[in-house]
Amino acid sequence: MCGIVGYVGKQKAASIILEGLKRLEYRGYDSAGLCVLQDGRLDVAKKAGRVEVLAKEATRHRFNGTTGIGHTRWATHGGVTDANAHPHVSSDGHFALIHNGVIENYAQMKAFLSGKGYTFRSETDTEVLCNLIAYHYAKEPAGQNGTNRFLESVRKALDHVEGTYGIAVLCIDFPGEMVAARKASPLLVGVGDNEYILASDASALINRTQNVVYLKDGELVHVTPAGFTISTLDQMDVSPVVDRITWSVADAELGSHAHFMEKEIFEQPQALENTMRGRFSEDGSTANFGGLNLSATELRQIDRFMFCACGSAWHACLVAEHLIERYARLPVEVDYASEFRYRNSPLDRNTLFFVMSQSGETIDTLAALREAKRKGYRVLAINNVVGSSIAREADGGVYQHVGPEIGVASTKAFTSQLVLGAMLALYIARLRDMSFNDGVQYVNALKGAPELVRQTLRQAPLIKEIAQRYAKHADFLFLGRLSLFPIALEGALKLKEISYIHAEGYPAAEMKHGPIALITEKCPSVFFVPKGEIFNKIVSSMQEIKARKGKIIAIVTEGCELPPGLADEVIPIPDCHEAVLPIVATVPVQLLSYYIALALKCDVDKQRNLAKSVTVE
Numbered sequence: 144m145c146g147i148v149g150y151v152g153k154q155k156a157a158s159i160i161l162e163g164l165k166r167l168e169y170r171g172y173d174s175a176g177l178c179v180l181q182d183g184r185l186d187v188a189k190k191a192g193r194v195e196v197l198a199k200e201a202t203r204h205r206f207n208g209t210t211g212i213g214h215t216r217w218a219t220h221g222g223v224t225d226a227n228a229h230p231h232v233s234s235d236g237h238f239a240l241i242h243n244g245v246i247e248n249y250a251q252m253k254a255f256l257s258g259k260g261y262t263f264r265s266e267t268d269t270e271v272l273c274n275l276i277a278y279h280y281a282k283e284p285a286g287q288n289g290t291n292r293f294l295e296s297v298r299k300a301l302d303h304v305e306g307t308y309g310i311a312v313l314c315i316d317f318p319g320e321m322v323a324a325r326k327a328s329p330l331l332v333g334v335g336d337n338e339y340i341l342a343s344d345a346s347a348l349i350n351r352t353q354n355v356v357y358l359k360d361g362e363l364v365h366v367t368p369a370g371f372t373i374s375t376l377d378q379m380d381v382s383p384v385v386d387r388i389t390w391s392v393a394d395a396e397l398g399s400h401a402h403f404m405e406k407e408i409f410e411q412p413q414a415l416e417n418t419m420r421g422r423f424s425e426d427g428s429t430a431n432f433g434g435l436n437l438s439a440t441e442l443r444q445i446d447r448f449m450f451c452a453c454g455s456a457w458h459a460c461l462v463a464e465h466l467i468e469r470y471a472r473l474p475v476e477v478d479y480a481s482e483f484r485y486r487n488s489p490l491d492r493n494t495l496f497f498v499m500s501q502s503g504e505t506i507d508t509l510a511a512l513r514e515a516k517r518k519g520y521r522v523l524a525i526n527n528v529v530g531s532s533i534a535r536e537a538d539g540g541v542y543q544h545v546g547p548e549i550g551v552a553s554t555k556a557f558t559s560q561l562v563l564g565a566m567l568a569l570y571i572a573r574l575r576d577m578s579f580n581d582g583v584q585y586v587n588a589l590k591g592a593p594e595l596v597r598q599t600l601r602q603a604p605l606i607k608e609i610a611q612r613y614a615k616h617a618d619f620l621f622l623g624r625l626s627l628f629p630i631a632l633e634g635a636l637k638l639k640e641i642s643y644i645h646a647e648g649y650p651a652a653e654m655k656h657g658p659i660a661l662i663t664e665k666c667p668s669v670f671f672v673p674k675g676e677i678f679n680k681i682v683s684s685m686q687e688i689k690a691r692k693g694k695i696i697a698i699v700t701e702g703c704e705l706p707p708g709l710a711d712e713v714i715p716i717p718d719c720h721e722a723v724l725p726i727v728a729t730v731p732v733q734l735l736s737y738y739i740a741l742a743l744k745c746d747v748d749k750q751r752n753l754a755k756s757v758t759v760e
């Protein structure tokens with residue numbers, strides 16, 4: 144997914160845009176560019192590579208204008224080259240455009256425009272849209288019945304677009320003006336002191352204002368030095384609603400940490416406290432969710448849950464499935480959002496549908512939400528970004544309140560989703576058969592989770608030392624059972640996405656049905672070994688690995704004694720309630736992947752090929 148920044152105001156735009164792009168770089172970082180409208184010219188600098196490469200290139204330009212746009216790219220159409228970097232300028236030189244999304248009918252439009260004499264310098268779908276706007280502008284009689292020719296040309300061009308977009312456009316004939324529009328790709332307008340900053344997300348503008356207007360799908364915003372107006376594709380005026388961002392600049396900055404991932408791993412105790420704050424009942428026996436918009440009577444009629452999500456959020460749904468079935472005694476189905484939207488699965492009237500998404504912009508999860516709503520179901524969202532598309536389109540839900548998660552690898556947002564899943568299981572269970580005392584025990588266990596995470600974080604030096612000794616392996620297995628099987632999946636994903644090592648998560652007992660063929664001294668296994676009914680079964684699986692000279696890193700709850708010599712490495716974690724165990728067990732695998740990536744000198748916060756939120760299909 145790409146990052147978009149636009150500026151209209153009294154200050155020089157270039158430095159503000161570059162600062163915003165640096166803050167958005169976690170969203171995509173193949174290439175970057177900016178354009179400043181000055182002296183009747185669209186002055187563009189753009190380069191493949193990171194924002195610092197662009198910043199260096201920008202010093203070769205005399206950017207003095209106070210209107211500009213900037214972009215960090217995560218390539219969809221066309222390779223990572225200077226020519227494919229945004230902004231794109233129309234072949235008639237009238238317009239500059241940046242875009243986040245995918246235009247599905249770009250090929251037909253490109254053929255049409257080529258026939259009209261427009262030329263192309265890139266392989267992108269974005270350049271086609273830029274020329275399409277120019278085409279409509281050339282056709283648009285100047286100032287037809289008082290409308291703005293620039294705005295109307297963009298509106299007309301978007302009428303022909305199939306696909307998704309978040310765009311910002313400049314026109315040489317309209318100095319000091321910018322037009323932006325969104326469909327499925329997030330955009331918000333920061334309302335500053337005589338200045339307006341357009342951005343893909345709030346982290347790009349939080350250092351200049353906390354007052355924002357979230358654009359909705361199908362809306363266009365026209366910004367001038369005098370202010371801004373919002374209208375729809377069918378020319379209806381929209382009264383802007385100004386929201387206030389509740390977190391601060393510091394939340395979106397590194398502080399004393401080496402990486403955002405490190406910062407966010409160590410923020411987890413506080414993040415869990417923020418997630419749970421104000422969400423337990425007065426009698427301390429259950430959870431309280433104001434935003435579900437469902438009465439206790441309605442919730443008691445629910446006889447099935449469905450969860451949809453992607454990536455780490457999908458792993459969190461698998462843990463929620465385990466806890467809801469274990470404690471609320473209701474069946475749960477979990478599906479990948481990208482699968483659900485085309486599977487056409489039968490859902491019964493008493494199914495309560497949840498989507499889980501940190502960003503609230505993952506397009507597959509948004510599409511699953513829309514498909515479930517189309518089928519007539521109430522859809523609730525567990526989400527971390529106020530004003531995000533999923534937050535706005537859901538029928539209710541629960542915010543995670545962990546502040547911006549900048550690290551591309553999800554950490555604090557993931558454990559926050561785990562605790563909310565555990566609280567949801569408690570809430571439903573207490574509406575049904577769970578006793579008051581069991582509820583109090585469960586609540587107290589959740590309240591104690593942040594401190595147990597703090598204790599586990601103190602294993603960081605041990606885990607770092609283990610990571611340095613295992614960093615050279617090319618393959619890993621992560622093996623867990625029941626509610627720790629999803630944590631095995633999460634551990635494998637973390638290792639894959641930040642250190643590029645091949646890793647697979649499996650239910651521990653499944654390992655002998657094939658994956659055990661991978662076991663040699665060169666393929667270590669990370670085992671989750673909790674106290675309890677299946678401890679001996681897990682030890683048997685470990686023996687099977689050991690018998691084949693496989694190295695074992697065991698994450699073991701305190702109080703469990705492994706047979707001597709069975710594990711090559713032991714990482715102790717505090718013993719705890721079953722609802723808290725997945726949260727605590729996640730911390731060692733987050734740290735293990737982080738320290739292995741460091742040992743391999745990987746760019747932990749800007750991994751190759753990844754983007755923080757995938758807003759393209």
Ligand code: AGP
Pocket residue numbers: 453454455456499500501502503504505508551552553554636640754755756757
């Ligand atoms: C997690 O480490 C990954 N970066 C990725 O799997 C992520 O969880 C997934 O893309 C879902 O994102 P969302 O929670 O914002 O919807």
